[in-house]
Amino acid sequence: MEQLNFSKVVIIMFKQGLSVMYREITYMWRDRGLRNLLLIGPLLGLFLFYATYSAQAIKDIPTAIVCLDRSDTARQLVEDMKNAEYLKVIAYPPNFQDLEELIKNGRVVVGIVIPEDLGQKVALHRQATVLVAVDGSNMIYATNAASAVMTVTHTISARAGINALVSNGINFSQAQEAYQGINIREEPWFNPTLNYAYFLVLALTLNIWQQCCTLVASMNVIGETGRRSWYQIKASGISVFKLFFSKSIVQVTMFMLLVLPIYIISYIFLHIPMHCNFGLLLLFTLAFTLALHSIGTLASSLSHSAIDSIRLGMLIALPSFILSGYTWPMESMPHYLQQAVKILPQTWFFQGINYLTFKNPGPAFIGHYFLILSLTAVTCYGVAAIVTLRK
């Protein structure tokens, strides 16, 4: 008899939970603005970001050459520049002023000025200077352009030096040896083509996704207690714990369902590398989702209105991507800021995503991340529960 009663109670509790879940799903579905935002937002972001970075790498950096000399040496130099990897000569302005204009207007990024007496000077063994100007106003351009220029400059000055040595009576092999230097083979690891799309598209999309999740999560408690139906719920005798537990399950499940297409499309259609086990990636995402949801829940329990709660949640969610060190590395931030940003689960998530998708450093390494995300979740849910129970 007692056994029967107990199972009855369990069934009732289960049913209550289910009905709360059902209600939560209906709420979210009926809120058309929210529904569209969640369903379309992250995918639209994925599309936009992928389209933006569809060139994938900086090649063909627009270059202009002002060649004021008609000697062979000058012609050779122009040839060298034309053959340089990543540089694309698109203009031959007649003078420095015109080149300057092109750089000011942003039409070219690299400008080369070959002086009028280059051939003559080289023939007379006098020094000649070739100016290479790089537009430094955009760093992505500037670092790529500077690297490209550097590979050419050594070759060019070495050749000129060797010729000068030989004409000074030093034998060729010695001259060559003088300029041999060390050869280097460069291997960019984890993203061998220096593909910008691989670097950013997935992370930026996940950033939109986490912002969407914050929007929903920061409604968790205030969405109930801010409503008149809160009194109904309180009067109905359903435990607050069970209410939010059921609600949270629905929300977290939905966040996971929203992230799935992002991963799938990125991997299968956009060929963005994911070097780790897919299950591990999802599990890691789940750990982050819980941490994020717990922070949203905490924000929603502390606020007086839904708008305030969203503002509070987004106050953290908006700059968190930059703070996470996914782009500008955490190691280069001031020491105290490095410590501070580690409080945010987004920091661990974006760092972890980088490690998992590109490097797959193994379970021991990522275990640490899981631990911290879980701790965040437990703490925030705990505080939120205490705050809510007092309402």
Add this chain to the structure above:
Amino acid sequence: MRQVLNITYYETIHILRNRLLLGQIFFVPFLYTLLLGTVYIAGVLNNIPLGVVDLDNSQLSREVVTAFANSPYFKLNKQINTYHGLEQAMRDGTVRAGIVIPEDYAQKVSLHQNTKVLMVYDSSNLIWGYNTRKYAREVINSFNIDHTAAYLAGLGLTQEEVHNNMDTISLNMEVWYNPTYSYATFILLGIILMILHQIGLQSVGLTVTREKEQNSWLQFLSSSVPPWKIFLGKCLPYYTGGFFNYALLLWLASDLIHVKISGSLLLLILLGVIYILVINAAGFYISVKAANSLQVTRYIMLLSVPMFIISGYTWPSRYIPPYINKLAHLLPFTWMSEGFRLATLKGLGFHYLVSHILALTAMSVAALLPAMTFDKHRKFPG
């Protein structure tokens, strides 16, 4: 005019009494700039952790290692000495770059056999990637120059002769506008403009929805105040706040974070005046049209990242497909961020920015017209 000032007065009172709104307008932009400015305060990447695997251990190989170790760009991690160790350290982020000098390197070099030093770098983050590549090439180039100089001196050439020979053709690379490659100078101004955009829209965007929610919008609708007066009165405090922030944040960036801001002050003021006008007019119109504050907040919050990315402020617009570029050029941020960079970083004058100013002006007119003539009749009565 009295009516406009009255509306302004009471909007200001509302802002002052609503602590959250006050904070949003006057504290959050400051906080964000300070926080994100601190992220970039180092300006350049230095001390990149470097692992060295020297399998040769000759004098030459040690010289190569020393060249890297002495460079301020790299910081040697001495615990790594095997290729496997390097692989592991690259994987777990202990080092971001590595050099591997093969066995018998010095010997092969002396015998003119083909041999190369392997330079690996982490390109999973391209800020690391691009910079490390550039740094490595710089170090190698200067190492080679030293090598040549030493070799020539060994041949009995005088110091001057060595110099003359090596500078037969010297390619003098000048990096214009941002010669120190400061990342803060590159990115922070764009971020500040985005903060102003977000906070501006976010604050003005609630000015009418708030009244709608409290029903007090009826007081405006049932009185004969023309729409343009409501617009002016309500926007004036936000406009003032926006411009104040514009000045404050730029000062903060230049004085505290050492971001390079040069160029004509008049031009900066002009750009700011128009930019904040577009934001306010657009925000007000959104607020008139939106059903409630929640809707406004949700949508505006999510705009910032996509707008920033497609604008061409970081990834150059030359590499962005035309349809995305066209879309981006419908947004004021794209024009403002580019124009602002031309004015402040490149120090260009008015006539280089004509198209930017025209585009922003056209956008502000396009936003002002509907904002100042909105229909005071509700379509769906609440």
Add this chain to the structure above:
Amino acid sequence: MPPIIEVKDLLQVIRKKSVFNGVSLEVQAGECFGLFGNKSAGKTALLHILAGIDRFTAGSVRIMGYDIRKTERFKSHLGLVTQERSLFQDLKVCENLDFIAALKKADSQNIRQVVEQLELQSYLNEPVETLDEGVYQRLALACALVNAPKLLLIDELIDGLDFHSYKLIAKAIKNYLSTGGTCLWAFHRVKFSAYMDRIGWLDKGEIIVYRPGELIKEYRNIFQINEKHKLLH
């Protein structure tokens, strides 16, 4: 002299649902016209159309001779008391009066007058948010009267108030009418029909006009029929 309110064949369809199907109405200057109907009959909707707040689908509405679709001029001679709280929540009583007077370009002399008339002196520095219903409604009426309107639109107002406020409000409206004002007053309790000169009964998107006595009679008839109807089933 043209009627103050002149509504012809007013049609209002919202989200494919018809709210008014051909309402016509005239209210003369100096009249106190009651708008009666149960809670969802559309009294507020009609009032909001007359106040120039909401659009309507078809028909013509003239207030003081102005076509309200074409101009807002009539609004400077309009006073509106809404059913829901529509004053500025975060402002104090005096600030509300001052602000609304500014919106309506009212004489600041009027503020003192309405404050005295509705005995709001001791509340001037209180925030509106915390006011009692009675004081709030007095303030709402004061704000509506602050521009000495020619037409006063009232939505409910005196239902469920404390006696003192009730008295003050009734007196203020009486005073307003005695100085030549016109009033359109929406209510849903029959007992208030005694205050009105004529009453329009709004039901199912149509309006029928009665004298006060007639309305009470008609109302009782229908009420009794309904009772019988209920008993039969």
